Amino acid sequence: MNRTPHPVIRSGFLLGLIALLGTALLAGVNGLTHERIIEQEKLRVLQQLNALVPVASYNNDLLGDRIEITDEAFFRHPAPIVVYRARMDNLAVAALMIVTAPDGYNGDIRLLIGIDSNGTVLGVRVVSHRETPGLGDPIEIERSDWILGFNDRSLRNTQTSDWAVKRDGGEFDQFTGATISPRAVVRAVHNTLLYFKANQQSLFETVSITAKQNDH
Amino acid sequence: MTTRQLQQILADGAWRQNTGLVVLLGLCPLLAVTNTLINGLALGLATMLTLMVSNLTVSVLRGLLRPEIRIPAFVLIIASVVTVIELLMHAYFFDLYRILGIFIPLIVTNCAIIGRAEAFASRNAPLPSLVDGFATGLGFCITLVLLGALRELTGRGTLLAGAEMLLGDWGHYLTLVVIPEHPGFLLAMLPPGAFFGLALLIAARNAWQARKSATSVTEMIPDTNEI
Numbered sequence: 162m163n164r165t166p167h168p169v170i171r172s173g174f175l176l177g178l179i180a181l182l183g184t185a186l187l188a189g190v191n192g193l194t195h196e197r198i199i200e201q202e203k204l205r206v207l208q209q210l211n212a213l214v215p216v217a218s219y220n221n222d223l224l225g226d227r228i229e230i231t232d233e234a235f236f237r238h239p240a241p242i243v244v245y246r247a248r249m250d251n252l253a254v255a256a257l258m259i260v261t262a263p264d265g266y267n268g269d270i271r272l273l274i275g276i277d278s279n280g281t282v283l284g285v286r287v288v289s290h291r292e293t294p295g296l297g298d299p300i301e302i303e304r305s306d307w308i309l310g311f312n313d314r315s316l317r318n319t320q321t322s323d324w325a326v327k328r329d330g331g332e333f334d335q336f337t338g339a340t341i342s343p344r345a346v347v348r349a350v351h352n353t354l355l356y357f358k359a360n361q362q363s364l365f366e367t368v369s370i371t372a373k374q375n376d377h
Numbered sequence: 378m379t380t381r382q383l384q385q386i387l388a389d390g391a392w393r394q395n396t397g398l399v400v401l402l403g404l405c406p407l408l409a410v411t412n413t414l415i416n417g418l419a420l421g422l423a424t425m426l427t428l429m430v431s432n433l434t435v436s437v438l439r440g441l442l443r444p445e446i447r448i449p450a451f452v453l454i455i456a457s458v459v460t461v462i463e464l465l466m467h468a469y470f471f472d473l474y475r476i477l478g479i480f481i482p483l484i485v486t487n488c489a490i491i492g493r494a495e496a497f498a499s500r501n502a503p504l505p506s507l508v509d510g511f512a513t514g515l516g517f518c519i520t521l522v523l524l525g526a527l528r529e530l531t532g533r534g535t536l537l538a539g540a541e542m543l544l545g546d547w548g549h550y551l552t553l554v555v556i557p558e559h560p561g562f563l564l565a566m567l568p569p570g571a572f573f574g575l576a577l578l579i580a581a582r583n584a585w586q587a588r589k590s591a592t593s594v595t596e597m598i599p600d601t602n603e604i
Contacts, residue, residue, distance in 0.1 A: 172446045179438075179450050183457035190461045194468035201471040296563065 210245055213275030213284040214255045219247035223257075225371045228364075235356055238263045246365055253278045253365045256357065259288060262349035266341040267291040270300070274353050280361070281315040284308075285350055290342075297342035307334060307343070316354050324351035383508050390512025396489040397520030397575070398582050403487035407521060408571035410480050412532065415539045417525025418518065419473055420480060423462055425514025427484050428493060430458045432510030435498040442499065451494045452485075459484045472542040489513060520578065527574045532566040534559025 166174075203224055210223055226248065229241040236242060243259040255277045262270040270290040275283035285308050287300050299305035310333060325331025326344050335343050357364065396402050406424070411417040434454050435442075442450050463481040467474045474481075484490070493513050498506040529535060534556030541548030564570045 168443070169445075172443050175441060175443070176446045176449060176453075179453050183453050186457055187460055187464075190464050194464045197468040198464070201468065205471065293563070 209273055209286060209288070210247075210257050210275075212286065213257060213273065214247045214277075219249050219254045221246070221248040221251075223247055226369045227371065228367045228369055230364075230367075232356070236260060236263075236352065238269070240269075244364060246369070248365075255283055256364055258353055258357075260349055260353050262345040264341070264345045264348070265290060265292055266297050266339070266345075267293065270342070270345055270349070272346065272349055274350055276354065276357050278361075279315070280317070280354065280358055281313060282311045282350065282354070285311040285346070287346075292342045293339070296336065296339040299336050299339075300342050300346055307336070308346070310334070311350055314350075314354075316358060321351075324348070383505065386505055386509050387512040387515075390509055390514075391516040391519065394513075395516040395520060395582075396513055397517055397524075398579050400489070400492075402489040402492060403517060404575075406480055406483050406487060407517075407524065408568060408575065409483075410477060411521055411525040411528055411571055411574070412566050413529045413538055414522055414525040414536055415543055416477060417521035419470075419477055419543055420484075421514070421518025421521040423466070423477075423481060424484055424487060424490075424521075425511065425518050426462060427455065427458050428490055428514040428517075429507055429510035431455045431490055431494055432498040432506040433503055434458070435494045436501060436503045436506035439499045447495070447499065448491075451491050451499075455490050455494070456485050470543065476539075476542065489517065523578055524571065524574050527577070528565045528570055530555060532562050532564075532570065534561075 207224060214223075223245050226246045228244050228246070230244065231239070231241045233239050238261045240261045242261075245257040247254040247257065255275055257273060257275045260272050260274055262272060268291055270292065271288040273286045273288050275285070277283050286302060287308065290298070290300065292298050292300065299307050302308050319332060322330065323332040324347060326333050326335040326340055326347060328335055328340055329344065331347065333343060333347050390396075394400055397404075397407050403424070406420055410420045431451075431454055435451060438450070438454075459482065462484075463474075463478075466481065467478070493509060497509045501509070526536060529538065534554065536553040536555055537548075537551045539548075540551040544551070565574070
C-alpha cells in the first residue's frame with residue numbers, strides 16, 4: 162500500500178490549515194476591537210443626541226432609556242421608531258425620536274427629531290439619506306442651515322397648513338431644483354409632532370428596552 | 378536582489394504598470410469613492426496596506442502552496458487581511474469608516490490584489506514582493522488621489538474637504554476653498570463624472586508618454602550618428 166497521503170488530501174489539509182489560521186486571526190482582532198467599536202458607536206449616537214438636548218438639561222442614562230415603537234399606519238414605514246427619553250430627576254424633559262421619512266427623492270430619509278415635553282421641536286438632524294448630492298443634500302447640517310428652521314416650531318406656533326414647503330403654500334423654504342427632499346422632511350417632522358401630541362404619556366411611561374432585559 | 382531591480386519594481390508598479398491608468402484593474406472602488414480627495418486617499422492607503430500584507434504573506438507561503446489550491450488560498454489570505462483592516466478602521470477611524478465602510482470589503486474584489494499575488498508574489502522572495510505590493514498600491518493610491526482631487530475641485534470647488542476624518546480635528550484647517558461660492562457641478566460628483574475624470578487622466582498619461590518617447594527617439598539619433 163502507498164503510505165504517503167494522496168496529493169489532493171495533502172492540499173485539502175493545507176487549505177484547511179490556512180483557513181483555520183485566517184479564522185484565528187480574525188477572531189483575535191475582533192476580540193481586540195469589539196469593545197472599542199461598540200463604544201465608538203455609542204459615543205456617536207450620544208453626540209448626535211446631545212446636539213439636540215443639552216447635557217445639563219437631563220440626568221438619566223439617555224442611551225439606556227430607549228424604546229422602540231412600530232406604527233406603520235401612522236409613519237407610513239415599517240421600520241420601528243427608536244425613542245430616547247431625556248429626564249431630569251425622573252421628570253420628562255424631551256423625547257429624541259429616530260423617524261424614517263419614506264418619500265425622499267431616492268427613498269428613505271432617516272431623521273433624528275428632538276421634541277421637548279411641551280411639544281416644541283428642539284432640533285432636527287438627518288441621520289442618513291440618499292438624496293442627490295448638490296441638490297437634495299442641503300438637508301444635512303454640514304451643507305446648509307436649512308434644517309435649523311425647525312427649531313422652536315410646534316403645533317401651536319405653526320398651523321397645519323403652514324407645515325409645508327413654500328411652493329405648497331407653507332412656511333418652509335425649498336431648495337433650487339429640489340422640492341421633494343425638503344417636502345419629505347417637513348412632512349415627517351409634522352407627522353412626528355402629531356404623534357408626540359397624541360401619545361406623549363405612553364411615550365414617556367413605556368418601560369425601556371434595557372430595563373426589560375434586566376428583568377429577565 | 379539589487380537596489381536597481383527594486384527600483385525597477387517600484388517604477389513598474391507606480392507608473393509603467395499603474396493599476397488604475399494602464400492595467401485598468403480595480404475600477405469599481407476607483408470610480409465609486411473618488412468624489413473627494415480624502416476619500417480617494419483613504420481607500421488608496423487601505424488598498425496599499427492590503428497589497429503589501431497579502432503579497433508578503435503569499436510570498437512567505439509560496440513554497441507550500443501547491444498549484445491546485447493556490448487561488449483559494451490567495452482568496453482566503455486577502456479576505457482575512459481586508460477584514461482585519463476593516464475592523465481596525467471601524468475601531469480607530471470611526472468617522473472615515475462611516476463613509477468608506479461599505480467600500481472596504483470591496484477591496485477583496487479588486488483584481489489587482491489577487492493579480493499581484495499570482496503574477497508576482499507567488500514567484501518572488503518576500504522583500505521584492507513587499508516592494509511590489511507597496512509600488513502597486515502607491516500607483517493605485519496616486520490615481521485615486523488625482524481623480525478625487527479633480528472631481529472635488531470641479532464638483533465642489535474645494536480640496537481636502539473632510540481631512541479631519543483621517544487626521545483628527547486639526548484636519549479642518551487643511552480644507553482649501555479654491556473656488557469660493559462654487560455652485561456645485563453635479564456631473565463631477567456623480568458616477569459618470571468618475572468615468573470622464575478617469576478618461577482624462579488616462580489621456581493625459583498617454584499624451585505624456587507619447588511625448589516622452591518622441592523626445593527620447595530624437596535624442597538617440599545624434600548618438601547613432603556619432604558612432
